[in-house]
Amino acid sequence: MDFNDTPEEAEYRAKVRAWLEENAPRGVKGASLGDEDESQMDACKAWQAKKAAAGYAQIRWPKEWGGGGGTTIQSVIFAQEESRMGVQLGGPFAIGLGMCIPTVMATADDETKKRFVGPAVRGETIWCQLFSEPAGGSDVAAIRTRAIKDESSVDANGDFDWVVNGQKIWTSGAHYADYGIVLVRTDPDAVKHKGLTMFWIDMKSPGVQCKTIHQMSGARGFNEVFFTDVRIKDSQRLGALHDGWNVSIITLMNERASVGGGGGARGGGAIKALQVAQKIRDENGDPLSNNSTVREKIAEHYVRAEGLRFTGMRSLTALSQGKTPGPEQSVSKLVQAAAMQDLAEFMVDLQDQAGIIRDPSLAVENADFQEMFLGSPGGRIAGGTDEILRNIIAERVLGLPGEIRVDKGIPFKDLPTGR
Template sequence: MDFDDTPDEAAWRAEVRSFLEQHRGEHADARAWQATLYDAGYVGVAWPVPAGGRGGTPMQQAIVDQEMARLGLPALINLIGIGMCGPTVIVHGSDDQKQRYLKRLLRAEDLWCQLFSEPEAGSDLAGLRTRAVRDADGGWRVSGQKVWTTLAHLADYGILLTRTDPDVPKHRGLTMFVVDMMAPGVTVRPLRQMNGAAHFNEVFFDDVLIPDAERLGEVGEGWRVALTTLMSERLSLGGGGTAIGPKPETVARHVAEHIGALPADRQVLARQQLGRGYVAALGARYTGYRQLSKLSRGELPGPEASAGKLSGTRSARDLADLAVRVLGDDARVAASRDGDSTWQNAQAGLPGIAIAGGSDQVLRNIIGERVLGLPAEPRADKDVPFKESVA
């Protein structure tokens, strides 16, 4: 692992830092702020130039992300589009789709969502039931339901994984589309979270017409297309030296400020929890640095993305729990409508991260099978036609 920037990376970091410090007060409007960053060359840095990107390196993009986090700037509003949907269109989309969608996506002129999970197909994504049936004019009629769709209530477009052939095994009967979220028959219903926010949604498709020109990849090749999306998602969530959730240093300062109000025995327990959580958070951070070191050398990351996301999520939840716990009775006041509920929001929101980008259980399977070489999970329905496996 190399903790130091190369000379080129150091020069790039200085350029990015200077720009962000000069423009840090311009992010009140999220879409306009992303457009400003894009016009300056700091969004989609590693995307190919024909796709609207800068043609830079993943390390350059990671440096932009690090510098934004260092200054406490908000994340880009279109991260789902940039990190997951856009890469899928780049790899599997037609030239017409790339021309119509990608630059507008990078500038946040259009927001995107990822329509994968269903009530009966979460971790077992290939078990999804949303159907797409050929229309007489060659298009597709889609009916079904998706759930836990981040930002669907704001999205203009989404990438939609459907079942087009129930007569073959589940992984071979899927097809991916771009869907207009304003199309007739699309209904979005926000899901209220524990912290009162509603970032996730359930989405219903009632005989929605999608032109065949909006298909991504070949008919029946949707699982291969979806793997592009999923790998991009885990890479974007797996950490690159930035924290998932609150920074451990911030939690440590918060605990130091409030721990004196606790009884002596609870102070001991709080210090122990802080120590365990802090060390785990640093472990996740340095796992991200290993990933960045590989990117800096022009190598592809290994299992660091899955491992970093898994460990980072756990440590973030532990630290957020501790931050609320040391408030003692004041936690109830801070959680009131008029109080500062920063830590309560983090505590209530972070459990969802354990599901997003692959649940903890799925990531453990990936690490177990692909890193440790353990036997694969039994899959009795692997070669069975899908319609028989759900009968």
């Protein structure tokens, strides 16, 4: 593992740092994805446009599509330096540029690409990803939203309508998205992985209704999205008919590739945990950081965070050498999500009765651990549940036998529903 930049990478990092020092917005606080207010959204769009004009919006994309024509490691370097500056204004565009637009670029015709890629890079349009459904859980192929061909709608060019009915859930940013990519079932007589098709959709289309989900953390970034007789053209299809599963794999692969960075800050949340423990006093007036049990627990989290950081470094080393990273991201996500929840629970307990105080003006460290306590359980579901990730690691990394599939070879319409 090489912890140092190559001479070329060091030169690029210096160039990026100088540009950020001159252009990065100061004092603009970001928000979690989907929770941006109007002023934050304006700031996000302005920053995205400025990055695009300088070639930093999508560094590894071709210049003809609005990118910088650079490398993946250059993109990682920019993300690291942007984070170092404390700029967190990319949230509204993360899903579109990380997953949706790469899918459009890989599967759409040139006219569609020209229509959508440039505006998305410049921050003029926002996209969402419509995959998950209430009955599907982490099984993307179990979706039940239907698209039925309207035979009477064929026009002179051979284009026709699909009529979509169904529901999606946990769709980040759908309430302010302009467009989305949606996976629907077009052939219920096929096995569940074969009867799916992907389309792009205008989120302002008649029949599309978004309802924000109020989480226990107070966040409202997730949405339920309902489709009632929504009409989309066959020309909006991404990929071949009934080949939506393979198109969705493109989306999910880009989701993994869009995760940049070097494994997080040194020690992760353990450093802040130690700072909190130094401020809390026991019954004798001594700081809890003097307690050997507390120190041991925080040390465990520090070691785990460092392991994650160095695992992330392995990915960066591979990228720097022009190689494809291995299974590090799946392993890191599995470990990190559980570690955050464990640390949050420990630190809220450590504060005793004060742990229930969530007001940032009153709580220790601005209630950061209270917020982590409420938000961290979702991290073990978003982007693949712990169980799904363990299966991926077991089957694709360790080469263990796959789980028995009782739905194999059965038409989707004949699968038991539990009713």
